[in-house]
Amino acid sequence: MPSLKITIRIATLKDIELIHSFIAQKAEFDGFIQPLPLSLEQLQKTLFTDSPLAEILLAEVNQTAVGFALIYPTFSSFLAQPTLWIDDLFVLPDMRHQGVGTALIEEIAEIAKLRNYGRIEWTVATRNTPAINFYKKQGAEILDNLRLCRVVV
DSSP states (O other): OOOOOEEEEEOOGGGHHHHHHHHHHHHHHHTOOSSOSOOHHHHHHHHSSSSOSOEEEEEEETTEEEEEEEEEEEEETTTTEEEEEEEEEEEOGGGTTTTHHHHHHHHHHHHHHHTTOSOEEOOOOTTOHHHHHHHHHTTOOOOSSOOOOOOOO
């Protein structure tokens, strides 16, 4: 099977409805109870301002978006260096196992290197064995001794 020509680009305001759709699809995949509390206005205020809180990368095949990643900087006191957090990484089900996720991870790694970030981090559901296996193939170390903590404010 010939390999796909996958391009990765940074999303712009014109992609806001697509971004909203991708987030909703990822939420459904993750088992999040609908409806999502986010709105297009909230996305615009947080992603497309002079000081955006995160960036969206879109993976495209034949100029059609087939996946996305939402990333933002964090900081590691242990490294005394910024790090890059992947909050979302999602590929449309019929486009999985075709290199789209790998292309997104590789682009994120390039961004981290260019910005001199110390590492890339994210979470994965313990029940999501395919994703865990995919991330291991990408060189990720799955940390079993840490747990996500959350306080809703």
